[in-house]
Amino acid sequence: MNKTTLSKGEQTKLQIIQAAAKLIYQQGFNHTGMAQVLKTAGVSKGSFYFHFKDKDELGHAVVDHYRQQFKQSLPLHLQHPTLGSLDKISAFHHFYYQQFENANFAFGCPIGNLTQELTDLCPVFAAKLNTSLNSMSLAFAEVIKQGQKTGEINPDIDTEQTANFIVESWEGAILRMKALNNGDSLNRWHKFTRQLLT
Amino acid sequence: MNKTTLSKGEQTKLQIIQAAAKLIYQQGFNHTGMAQVLKTAGVSKGSFYFHFKDKDELGHAVVDHYRQQFKQSLPLHLQHPTLGSLDKISAFHHFYYQQFENANFAFGCPIGNLTQELTDLCPVFAAKLNTSLNSMSLAFAEVIKQGQKTGEINPDIDTEQTANFIVESWEGAILRMKALNNGDSLNRWHKFTRQLLT
Numbered sequence: 001m002n003k004t005t006l007s008k009g010e011q012t013k014l015q016i017i018q019a020a021a022k023l024i025y026q027q028g029f030n031h032t033g034m035a036q037v038l039k040t041a042g043v044s045k046g047s048f049y050f051h052f053k054d055k056d057e058l059g060h061a062v063v064d065h066y067r068q069q070f071k072q073s074l075p076l077h078l079q080h081p082t083l084g085s086l087d088k089i090s091a092f093h094h095f096y097y098q099q100f101e102n103a104n105f106a107f108g109c110p111i112g113n114l115t116q117e118l119t120d121l122c123p124v125f126a127a128k129l130n131t132s133l134n135s136m137s138l139a140f141a142e143v144i145k146q147g148q149k150t151g152e153i154n155p156d157i158d159t160e161q162t163a164n165f166i167v168e169s170w171e172g173a174i175l176r177m178k179a180l181n182n183g184d185s186l187n188r189w190h191k192f193t194r195q196l197l198t
Numbered sequence: 199m200n201k202t203t204l205s206k207g208e209q210t211k212l213q214i215i216q217a218a219a220k221l222i223y224q225q226g227f228n229h230t231g232m233a234q235v236l237k238t239a240g241v242s243k244g245s246f247y248f249h250f251k252d253k254d255e256l257g258h259a260v261v262d263h264y265r266q267q268f269k270q271s272l273p274l275h276l277q278h279p280t281l282g283s284l285d286k287i288s289a290f291h292h293f294y295y296q297q298f299e300n301a302n303f304a305f306g307c308p309i310g311n312l313t314q315e316l317t318d319l320c321p322v323f324a325a326k327l328n329t330s331l332n333s334m335s336l337a338f339a340e341v342i343k344q345g346q347k348t349g350e351i352n353p354d355i356d357t358e359q360t361a362n363f364i365v366e367s368w369e370g371a372i373l374r375m376k377a378l379n380n381g382d383s384l385n386r387w388h389k390f391t392r393q394l395l396t
Contacts, residue, residue, distance in 0.1 A: 028315055030228040106318045112373060116314035117226055119376050120304045130377050164374070165390050168383050169363070172370025175310060176362070178317045179328050185366050192363050192394065 013051045016041045021062045025110045028117055029059055056122065059114075063128040066110040067135065078139045085147025086194060089140075093190040097183055100174075108178045111136075112171045137167045144197065153197045166193055211249045214239045219260045223308045226315055227257055254320065257312075261326040264308040265333065276337045283345025284392060287338075291388040295381055298372075306376040309334075310369045335365045342395065351395045364391055 006014060019041035023032045034055055038048055052058045075081065077092035100108075107113075111132045119126040141163035147153030169189055176185035204212060217239035221230045232253055236246055250256045273279065275290035298306075305311075309330045317324040339361035345351030367387055374383035 026318065028226075028228060028319075030226060031319070108314065108318075113314050115373055115377050116306065116311050117229075120224065120306075121226075121229070126377060126379075133374060133377055161386055161389075164383065165367070165386050168370035168374045168386070169367035170370065171373050172366035172368065175313055175369050175373070176331060176366045179313045179324060179331055181324075185362065188359055188363050188366070191359075195394070196390065 009051070012043055012047055016043055016048060016051060016058065017061050017065050020058050021065050021110070024059070024062055025066075025113070026107055029114060030117065056124070059118075060124060060128055063111070063114060063125065063132065066114075067128075067132045070111075070132070070136065074139060078143050084150065085143050085152045086197065088143050089193060089197075090190065093186065097186050100177060100186065101183060105177050105181045105183055109171060109174045112174055115171075133167060133171075136170075137163045140166050147197065157197065162196060165196070169193070207249070210241055210245055214241055214246060214249060214256065215259050215263050218256050219263050219308070222257070222260055223264075223311070224305055227312060228315065254322070257316075258322060258326060261309070261312060261323065261330065264312075265326075265330045268309075268330070268334065272337060276341050282348065283341045283350045284395065286341050287391060287395075288388065291384065295384050298375060298384065299381060303375050303379045303381055307369060307372045310372055313369075331365060331369075334368075335361045338364050345395065355395065360394060363394070367391070 016037065020032070020037045023037060023040060034048070037058070038045060048058075052061070073095065077095045078088050080088050080091055083091060111129060114125065115129045115133070119129055137160075141159050144153055144157070144159045144163055148155045148157075148159065169192070173185040173189035177183060214235065218230070218235045221235060221238060232246070235256070236243060246256075250259070271293065275293045276286050278286050278289055281289060309327060312323065313327045313331070317327055335358075339357050342351055342355070342357045342361055346353045346355075346357065367390070371383040371387035375381060
């Protein structure tokens with residue numbers, strides 16, 4: 001979204017979402033206080049409540065924001081216009097490896113973090129986070145299907161099951177990355193994923 | 199630990215840890231208030247501060263408690279006295295599947311949850327949680343090594359790397375389980391893990 005095309009009110013709303021997205025990503029939802037969000041966004045309490053009913057509603061908007069970020073990055077990896085299937089997966093690995101490395105392998109996956117923290121506490125969060133994980137699985141399933149057509153990927157594997165396992169093991173790899181503050185688990189994921197597919 | 203062999207003070211300490219372990223498991227660390235822990239444990243504030251400096255120190259004891267629980271369950275699955283390697287892994291899957299099913303596939307892995315929530319916020323937590331994840335990897339590596347000796351498991355696979363990937367994909371499977379409230383991802387993990395090993 002281009003800030004210049006937004007009204008002043010929409011700009012303020014986006015400022016709040018972006019500030020909250022960053023803080024929640026780094027600290028978790030429950031650990032992030034409203035006062036901190038307002039201070040970081042540089043907006044008043046009144047302005048916040050004009051746009052959001054409460055902290056939960058802001059949280060839902062933040063999950064949508066994360067999903068949007070993932071969707072926008074797809075042409076750089078899983079929906080790259082020219083790469084073959086295995087190279088698309090390598091590009092996905094490379095893209096996120098670099099992002100995580102730039103953050104010293106901390107913080108992890110914004111969707112995975114909130115899934116751990118919030119799915120048991122709130123069904124609206126659970127549904128939104130599920131949608132995000134499912135869209136990731138669908139993107140991998142599409143890559144696998146293409147590779148099965150071109151002969152790059154084993155035609156006998158179950159596309160949907162494998163795509164889901166790939167997403168789940170990716171989330172687990174990120175969890176271990178956070179614990180160890182290095183990228184070994186991400187590289188391991190890449191190696192074993194290729195092995196499963198070929 | 200048998201309660202009857204504990205002094206009154208030790209019993210109180212254990213009561214606090216057990217109450218906190220349950221609440222933190224269900225709600226997360228940051229979402230669990232001290233007042234709730236004291237109420238659930240049925241102990242006074244004074245009694246709490248006799249045993250723990252602060253909430254963080256209680257949290258560290260809770261991580262140790264979770265690791266202890268995992269260790270105590272090992273003879274039922276990964277360190278089963280008579281089962282072969284693949285059956286040990288099936289027993290592991292079955293043991294936790296049942297536990298999760300009894301809780302309607304909510305809450306997830308206590309160690310995974312805290313890794314997501316706390317490793318970036320506190321190095322003492324990070325070190326303790328790493329130790330727990332590593333001990334899980336070591337238990338799987340031992341099972342793989344045994345299976346490679348008996349011929350049940352492919353002798354060409356890298357024991358340590360595979361054990362780590364198994365643990366990481368297990369944590370990811372639990373994350374998806376929480377999101378979807380069913381055991382599909384756990385069954386998927388079991389299927390793909392066997393495939394990787396044989």
